[in-house]
Amino acid sequence: MGSADDQGGQEPPGRRGEVNLQAIAGRAGVHVSTASRVLRQTEPARGWSAPAQRVIAAAAELGYRPNRLASSLRTRRSNTIGVVMPRLGDTVIASICQAVESAARAAGYQLLLTTPPDEMGAQLEAVDFLLSRRVDGLIVSSLHLSSQIPRLTNLSVPIIATNRHPGDWLPAVVADDVEGGRLATEHLLALGHRRIGVVAGPRHASTAVERVAGFRLAHEQRDLPVDEALVVHTDFEVEGGVVGAHTLLSLADPPTAVFAVNDTAAIGVMGAARQRGMRVPDDLSIVGYNDxxxxxxxPTPLTTVHSPRATMGAVAVERLLAAIGGGEPDGAVLPVSLVVRSSTAAPLR
Structure with a gap:
């Protein structure tokens, strides 16, 4: 029996999904080793020989799909990034995830995505699951400030946090939330507001904590005190904004403005103001966060702080891939900006 080189491409193809190197080599009229060498190339090269071009054409005609598992065993890489994204129904998280997927795909990587509850234990379980699937690296969104340091610093693969971070011990790609909180508050102070309430979000989220820190910084820069009764912690949802607003507006000396640390809660604040017969911004100015x-x-467009969500996801992938390639994991703090709309004005009282 002659070799594959002598068969002139006459070997009949296998059924789709069962195509192997022998079938491709037979169709292309080359040796199996030649077909294997050509198909291992990750990028087409200019000047390939005619036999190599025949291999590529035969693979396409036969519907060949590479065996990624076998490839990963050779290279010890799966070309897969594990992603932990709690609260995927949240618009902010979803947009970060979409940017992560686009950047990873452009680099030749696939995502293995998990969406556990926004709880520390569930997130750590998701990390363990992804590691068991031999991912090359991890991107973890919305970590808690109380996340267990040893579990995440002794991993076998690089890890990058995004959106939130659990502390300086883990590299993270995040927005400059302290500056964002300062910008939102300074805008209200510049309009003349001195009683500014904060719907402050949950205490376990670095985004909430740092935006409130920016609120305090803006007061400090003007030598103004902060009334702690005006800082109300709730969740990030619309109902959290409703509850927080009613708490603030029920005070004996209520605020003339409210800064909600995310837009969803700010929408809840608007709803609570409407329930009380208040007009925005005449009776109450409102600022959100994320845009x-x-x-x-x-109906009354919201003044808010714009956070670079798509950039956050893309940079997280960029930094993770650099670490997978042997570099040191490195985070980034991305700039934010204030977007002024109709929901803020000078106070009438």
Missing amino acids: IAVVAQL
Whole structure:
């Protein structure tokens, strides 16, 4: 029996999904080792020989799909990034995830995505699951400030946090939330507000903590005290904004403005003000955070802080891939900006 080189491409193809190197080599009229060498190339090279071009054409005609498992055993890489994204229904998290997927795919990587509850234990379990699937690296969004340091610093693969971070011990790609909180508050102070309430979000989230830190910094820069009764912790949801606003507006000396540390809660604040017969911004100015698409289309468009969500996801992938390639994991703090709309004005009282 002649070799594959002598068969002139006459070997009949296997069924789709069962195509192997022998079938491709037979179709292309080359030796199996030649077909294997050509198909291992990750990028087409200019000047390939005619036999190599025949291999590529035969693989396409036969519907060949590479065996990624076998490849990963050879290279010790799976070309897969593990991603932990709690609260995927949240617009902010979803947009970060979409940017991560786009950047990873452009680099030749696939995502293995888990969406556990926004609880520390569930997130750590998700990390363990992804590691068992031999991912090359991890991107973890919305970590808790109390996340267990040993579990995440002794991993076998690089890890990058994004959106939130659990502390300086883990590299993270995040927005400059202290500056964002300062910008939002300084805007209200510049308009003349001195009683500013904060719907402050949960205490376990670095985003909430740092945006409130920016609120305090703006007061400090003007030598103004902060009334602690005006700082109300709730969750990030619309109902959290409703509850927080009613708490603030029920005070004996209520605020003339409210800074909600995310847009969803700010929408809840608007709803609570409407329930009380208040007009925005005449009776109450409101500032949100993140600049999700819907807030520009509200009956009273929301003043908010724009966070670079797509950039956050793309940079997280960039930094993780650099670490997978042997570099040191490195985070980034991305700039934010204030977007002024109709929900803020000078106080009438």
